Amino acid sequence: GTNAGYHLSVVGHSRGGGYATVLGYYLASDMYLEVASAVRVFTFASSPVGCADFQKGFKHLEEEGRLVHARFANSNDLFTSLPLRGYSEENKSKVKYHHVGLQVRLHKANEAGRRRIKQSLDVSYD
Numbered sequence: 001g002t003n004a005g006y007h008l009s010v011v012g013h014s015r016g017g018g019y020a021t022v023l024g025y026y027l028a029s030d031m032y033l034e035v036a037s038a039v040r041v042f043t044f045a046s047s048p049v050g051c052a053d054f055q056k057g058f059k060h061l062e063e064e065g066r067l068v069h070a071r072f073a074n075s076n077d078l079f080t081s082l083p084l085r086g087y088s089e090e091n092k093s094k095v096k097y098h099h100v101g102l103q104v105r106l107h108k109a110n111e112a113g114r115r116r117i118k119q120s121l122d123v124s125y126d
Contacts, residue, residue: 005036006035006036007035007036007037007040008027008033008035008039008040009039009040009041009042010023010024010027010039010040010041010042011041011042011043011044012042012043012044012046013043013044013045013046014044014045014046014047014079015047017043017044017045017046017047017071018043018046018047018049020041020042020043020046021041021043021046021049021050021069021071021100021101022049022050023041024039024040024041024067024069025050025054025057025058025061025067027039028061028066028067029057029061029066038062038065038066038067038068039066039067039068040068040069040070041067041068041069041070041101042069042070042072043069043070043071043072043101044072044073045072045073045074045077045079045080046071046073046080047079047080047081047082047097048081048097048098048099048100049097049100050097050098050100051095051096051097051098052095052096052098054098054100055098055099055100058100058101059100062101068101068102069100069101069102070101070102070104071099071100071101071102071103071104072104072105072106073103073104073105073106074105074106074107075105075106075107
């Protein structure tokens, strides 16, 4: 295809990070999209955007090598944990939102300064 030599990255901050997560998922799900590598998503201070099924589908695309997501957040940023729950019209009940991708959490510098910088950063996979 004509797009086969391109790499595709989607970036967003705050609410835009949520949009970038969903857009990256849909782009990576498109079997007609021909790119040279996995769709790359980079988000900053993003809230969780999907239910458990979304999280499962996202992980599947990552395992297939079609999607990569790095999510950056400050440890004291409340927005990154909101909303906790949404409402499902289909089930007529509340559903929990889940983060996806690789989380890079930044912590406020501590009293020891640069000597303990390794403790100022956590990396985990959701």
